[in-house]
Amino acid sequence: MxxxxxxxxxxxxxxxxxxxxxxxxxxxxxxxxxxxxxxxxxxxxxxxxxxxxxxxxxxxxxxxxxxxxxxxxxxxxxxxxxxxxxxxxxxxxxxxxxxxxxxxxxxxxxxxxxxxxxxxxxxxxxxxxxxxxxxxxxxxxxxxxxxxxxxxxxxxxxxxxxxxxxxxxxxxxxxxxxxxxxxxxxxxxxxxxxxxxxxxxxxxxxxxxxxxxxxxxxxxxxxxxxxxxxxxxxxxxxxxxxxxxxxxxxxxxxxxxLPQLVEAKRRNISRLMEALVAHPGVTTQALTRGRTMGGWYDAVVAVDPDIAGFTRADLVDALCAEGVKARVPRTGPLHVRSVFRGDPVAAGLLKYPAAVRNAYFSYGEKDFPRSSSLHDSWVSLPATYFNDDEGVLVQPYVHAIERALSGLRRKSAGSVAAVR
Missing domain, CATH: 3.40.640.10 (Type I PLP-dependent aspartate aminotransferase-like (Major domain))
Structure with a gap:
């Protein structure tokens, strides 16, 4: 590729x-x-x-x-x-x-x-x-x-x-x-x-x-x-x-x-999000009435493969192939981290009583299902490149997103045709 x-x-x-x-x-x-x-x-x-x-x-x-x-x-x-x-x-x-x-x-x-x-x-x-x-x-x-x-x-x-x-x-x-x-x-x-x-x-x-x-x-x-x-x-x-x-x-x-930076980021990231959510099954982080985003530390979208026709991994790969610095968000559920999964070295260093370790530092992957399922659906764009008033990277990214989604649609259509 x-x-x-x-x-x-x-x-x-x-x-x-x-x-x-x-x-x-x-x-x-x-x-x-x-x-x-x-x-x-x-x-x-x-x-x-x-x-x-x-x-x-x-x-x-x-x-x-x-x-x-x-x-x-x-x-x-x-x-x-x-x-x-x-x-x-x-x-x-x-x-x-x-x-x-x-x-x-x-x-x-x-x-x-x-x-x-x-x-x-x-x-x-x-x-x-x-x-x-x-x-x-x-x-x-x-x-x-x-x-x-x-x-x-x-x-x-x-x-x-x-x-x-x-x-x-x-x-x-x-x-x-x-x-x-x-x-x-x-x-x-x-x-x-x-x-x-x-x-x-x-x-x-x-x-x-x-x-x-x-x-x-x-x-x-x-x-x-x-x-x-x-x-x-x-x-x-x-x-x-x-x-x-x-x-x-x-x-x-x-x-x-800060007000200028927030407005520039809102304008730039909104354009990227609009390009992504144009495809069914790709959604943004829900902003209910009365909430506004400022820092946009990560610009995150979620992929529902049953609707989108492709997986989160497919979208990351397609975006990266078009030059977009897409990835899985680094901020993820804590319960899958070593210290919360009963790591013996961590247990020795932190010195919590055994009852506490067993109750609060021995989680399994399925213990917090919504946190896990959300993170498993998320794709992150590099929001730290989009703080400028000019939005110099917006148009190249929008075109790259459109190419990536177009390729995924063609691939999905071809798979459906092959099954038929």
């Missing part, structure tokens, strides 16, 4: 010249670290707060660290259970290992792959101490019903918004519904400093505990004002999870352009 080559521009993150000069100035002046709370970090936190209904914002070195700080600030202890989506990136669950807490996986409740109040409720036990939800690929969870459930059972909620910069639910940005929210601002995210994360907190106390965990005394003595916590500011709580000034500057440059 010959493969068509489509020239691709630089993959996100992309920075303009003025920002790279600003970073170079920081390096030249030796300001590659910040123990205190310098202008670069204050600016990032203030702008993040302003975009999210003035929640308390704390910049850290990764989204994983933001989640760790969120769980720690809630007082999650060894043996506590936290309800976690089965369909999410592993970092939604893995910080709980460091606290000796138990991630209790919950099946998807929507075709988006997100959890619902019903799937969370089904995994509730007397040991449940918190809920975390992931706005998967940037698609908001049904936060109204989830928050009603959380209030009913008196549990705090953490939103993992790492895929969802600029996504909204009923006109409000994701990250303002739960008690805490974690954003990744690293890697390929729409707002990226290369490495970084943001923790948003409703309550000042959670913000200050997270500061004690993630910073040394210089920042803590500036930020921590609670009389019951301030006495710890001279030592802190043992973490060193600070963001760098360079990362803060880079991420701020994207944050300032």
């Amino acid at each position: 010959t493969t068509t080559e489509i020239p691709h521009p630089a993959e996100w993150p992309v920075y303009d010249e003025s920002v790279t000069l600003q970073v170079a100035d920081l390096v030249r002046s030796g300001r590659t670290f910040d123990y205190r709370h310098g202008q670069e970090i204050r600016t990032l936190e203030d702008q993040f707060s302003a975009l999210h209904e003035n929640r308390h914002a704390l910049a850290v070195n990764s989204g994983t660290s933001a989640l760790f700080a969120a769980y720690h600030s809630l007082g999650i202890e060894p043996g506590d259970e936290v309800l976690v989506p089965a369909s999410t990136f592993l970092a939604t669950a893995s910080p709980l290992f460091l606290l000796g807490a138990v991630p209790v996986l919950c099946d998807s409740g929507e075709s988006s792959g997100n959890v619902t109040a019903a799937t969370l409720r089904s995994r509730l036990t007397p040991r449940t101490k918190a809920i975390v939800v992931t706005h998967l690929f940037g698609c908001p969870c049904p936060m109204d019903e989830i928050m009603r459930f959380a209030r009913e059972v008196s549990l705090p909620v953490v939103e993992d918004c790492s895929h969802a910069h600029g996504s909204t639910y009923r006109g409000r940005p994701v990250g303002v519904f739960g008690d805490l929210a974690a954003f990744s601002i690293g890697g390929l995210k729409l707002v990226s400093g290369g490495m970084g994360g943001i923790l948003l907190a409703r309550e000042r106390r959670h913000h200050e505990i997270a500061c004690l965990l993630t910073s040394f005394q210089q920042r803590s003595q500036i930020t921590v004002t609670d009389p019951g916590l301030r006495g710890l500011a001279d030592v802190g709580l043992g973490g060193n999870l600070r963001i760098t000034p360079m990362a803060a500057v880079l991420a701020t440059s994207h944050l300032r352009r």
Whole structure:
């Protein structure tokens, strides 16, 4: 099979010249670290707060660290259970290992792959101490019903918004519904400093505990004002999870352009989706009324082979042959990962009691059927190439998608004719 080559521009993150000069100035002046709370970090936190209904914002070195700080600030202890989506990136669950807490996986409740109040409720036990939800690929969870459930059972909620910069639910940005929210601002995210994360907190106390965990005394003595916590500011709580000034500057440059970036991505990805869903049996992630996609961390479509006449693997192969960087989404169900399937090395390292390992770390492939079946149907397009206003890659991709689908239709028609 010959493969068509489509020239691709630089993959996100992309920075303009003025920002790279600003970073170079920081390096030249030796300001590659910040123990205190310098202008670069204050600016990032203030702008993040302003975009999210003035929640308390704390910049850290990764989204994983933001989640760790969120769980720690809630007082999650060894043996506590936290309800976690089965369909999410592993970092939604893995910080709980460091606290000796138990991630209790919950099946998807929507075709988006997100959890619902019903799937969370089904995994509730007397040991449940918190809920975390992931706005998967940037698609908001049904936060109204989830928050009603959380209030009913008196549990705090953490939103993992790492895929969802600029996504909204009923006109409000994701990250303002739960008690805490974690954003990744690293890697390929729409707002990226290369490495970084943001923790948003409703309550000042959670913000200050997270500061004690993630910073040394210089920042803590500036930020921590609670009389019951301030006495710890001279030592802190043992973490060193600070963001760098360079990362803060880079991420701020994207944050300032967030509405523009969200609109460009919506316009570009929508055109790709329109080309794909023109074929019966190919559908997009369901966006019900009141939800908007922002980050589009993955641009995902689902294939129903009974309707489409071809499989997910057929579509991936056909798209790749036309030069499209299509693949299976890397973010997949956690229950098929080694640590959740009874891996003996993981069991020895994590040191959970045998009863806990047997109940929550020995899943089989069929234990979360909807999460598995959804992931088995999904095809991901490289959304990180579609953040530009011009959409330079859109038309080549649309033509490639049309060629791939046309070839699959011909092949399907030929198979049917042969059977007859």
